Amino acid sequence: MSTLNEAPHPSSWFQKPLWHAANVLSAASASIPRLALDIALPMLCVSCTEPVSGEGVCAQCWSKLSFIARPYCERLGIPFVYDPGPGLLSMEAIAAPPAYSRARAAVRYDDVARAMVHALKYQDRTDLAPTMGRWMARAGHEILENAAALVPVPLHWKRSWSRRYNQSGALAKIIGRSMSIPVLPDTLQRTRATEQQIGLSKSERARNVQGAFKVPPEKKSLVQGRKIVLIDDVLTSGATADACARALLRARAASVDVLVFARVVDSFRPPI
Numbered sequence: 001m002s003t004l005n006e007a008p009h010p011s012s013w014f015q016k017p018l019w020h021a022a023n024v025l026s027a028a029s030a031s032i033p034r035l036a037l038d039i040a041l042p043m044l045c046v047s048c049t050e051p052v053s054g055e056g057v058c059a060q061c062w063s064k065l066s067f068i069a070r071p072y073c074e075r076l077g078i079p080f081v082y083d084p085g086p087g088l089l090s091m092e093a094i095a096a097p098p099a100y101s102r103a104r105a106a107v108r109y110d111d112v113a114r115a116m117v118h119a120l121k122y123q124d125r126t127d128l129a130p131t132m133g134r135w136m137a138r139a140g141h142e143i144l145e146n147a148a149a150l151v152p153v154p155l156h157w158k159r160s161w162s163r164r165y166n167q168s169g170a171l172a173k174i175i176g177r178s179m180s181i182p183v184l185p186d187t188l189q190r191t192r193a194t195e196q197q198i199g200l201s202k203s204e205r206a207r208n209v210q211g212a213f214k215v216p217p218e219k220k221s222l223v224q225g226r227k228i229v230l231i232d233d234v235l236t237s238g239a240t241a242d243a244c245a246r247a248l249l250r251a252r253a254a255s256v257d258v259l260v261f262a263r264v265v266d267s268f269r270p271p272i
């Protein structure tokens, strides 16, 4: 049995530096193709296609982004036009409370945010994920503080084949790494193909995704009794997040919060 005073096994003294060196080497080799690509192709701003260095969005487009900050509805994260004081909720949160506890978003879903989401989703601009994930971690720091695990919204298998990867999974990985929170990528599964939510009304969206997600029996122990943060790229009506939260709560998650990159805000609301 080991005690706190016990010296580490001598073998670990040399294993540690070796392990570290191996990590440094593998990190260095992983960055070589990326470096070559950067030299060959200058990065372009995803919104206006001007060349940029670093963040994926030029300074001018960045200044057009609306970062979401308080005052907002504590439940849904919808920005308010004026500060009603702490803890006030929006009309939507009271009239139709979602299954999830709180939702937070980094930015409003406007033209530049849309360009970023589309570039990550459809144009293989995986270089955007670290920036988007960092903004999300900042916007969601309160809900991430006590989170036990992050669960990305899954793609249907047909779509994950046609697309290279799950953008929500990529964002979850970035946030998980920076906040030291485990990511559970296959915990939530789609039970059936759903229509694209684009062009559907709010009630059609809810019907479309109702019961479309489940936690398979062998994964339930990963969720049970734990505070989960669901990760997605965009929150529109909240129907997908709600259906996912219901599935996680059916698997006995202690609570489900939602963190997205961008949320649709029709207009800034006055609080009730």
Ligand SMILES: [Zn+2]
Binding pocket: 045, 046, 047, 048, 049, 050, 057, 058, 059, 060, 061, 062
């Ligand atoms: Zn630009």
